[in-house]
Amino acid sequence: MRIDIVTIFPTFFDALDISLLGKAKTSGLIELGVHDLRDFTHDRHRTVDDTPYGGGAGMVMKPEPWGEALDGLLAESSDPLVIFPSPAGEVFTQATARALAEEAHLVFGCGRYEGIDQRVFDDTAERARVKLVSMGDYVLNGGEVAVMAMIEAIGRLIPGVVGNPESLVEESHENGLLEYPSYTKPAVWRGREVPPILLSGNHGAIAAWRREQQLERTRRVRPDLLGD
Numbered sequence: 001m002r003i004d005i006v007t008i009f010p011t012f013f014d015a016l017d018i019s020l021l022g023k024a025k026t027s028g029l030i031e032l033g034v035h036d037l038r039d040f041t042h043d044r045h046r047t048v049d050d051t052p053y054g055g056g057a058g059m060v061m062k063p064e065p066w067g068e069a070l071d072g073l074l075a076e077s078s079d080p081l082v083i084f085p086s087p088a089g090e091v092f093t094q095a096t097a098r099a100l101a102e103e104a105h106l107v108f109g110c111g112r113y114e115g116i117d118q119r120v121f122d123d124t125a126e127r128a129r130v131k132l133v134s135m136g137d138y139v140l141n142g143g144e145v146a147v148m149a150m151i152e153a154i155g156r157l158i159p160g161v162v163g164n165p166e167s168l169v170e171e172s173h174e175n176g177l178l179e180y181p182s183y184t185k186p187a188v189w190r191g192r193e194v195p196p197i198l199l200s201g202n203h204g205a206i207a208a209w210r211r212e213q214q215l216e217r218t219r220r221v222r223p224d225l226l227g228d
């Protein structure tokens with residue numbers, strides 16, 4: 001998978017050089033390009049924003065730099081999906097991550113300020129698939145944190161990125177339920193024992209216990225996932 005990110009804070013994504021995603025980059029499973037939006041400006045101050053037409057507080061990101069940045073990235077690609085993180089987007093879920101993990105080329109556009117001139121979305125949609133994606137009902141100062149979360153959620157689903165693919169199966173939201181509680185050694189810690197069933201060696205009973213734990217936790221914390 002090829003991932004390109006357009007941002008005014010390119011160093012923000014240095015963190016992608018560590019851990020699993022860093023290994024995925026080194027192994028070539030993920031090709032990453034981070035592009036500074038200001039490199040597509042032509043004035044002395046490398047201006048990327050201006051006041052909003054119609055008045056209002058804050059600044060809006062100018063269309064010209066975005067147009068030039070995306071022109072270059074879209075020209076190189078056969079069928080990119082351009083994703084703009086936005087509180088106005090469809091909510092990102094594990095199903096979204098699974099779908100996006102199938103893509104060959106993702107282009108992330110990190111907005112800042114009061115957002116990006118609408119014509120950028122309209123112009124880009126004439127040449128590529130465009131999605132506005134929200135991480136939930138809250139506002140951030142910019143799209144970078146959202147993109148980092150999405151890249152981690154997507155990247156770990158790419159075959160070969162996570163060492164043991166089995167570990168992806170029993171996680172929260174993978175089967176529509178929240179994950180069961182996990183325990184490791186010691187068997188007793190500060191007087192708290194590991195549930196005896198987990199020490200029984202009875203794999204059928206353990207699986208049934210874990211499923212019940214998932215259902216109980218989901219009912220308690222996220223009844224909406226059960227359609228309740």
Ligand SMILES: COC(=O)c1ccnc(N)c1
Nearest residue numbers: 085086134135136140142
């Ligand atoms: C500037 O971006 C945001 O505020 C944002 C992006 C994605 N999801 C959100 N909930 C907020």
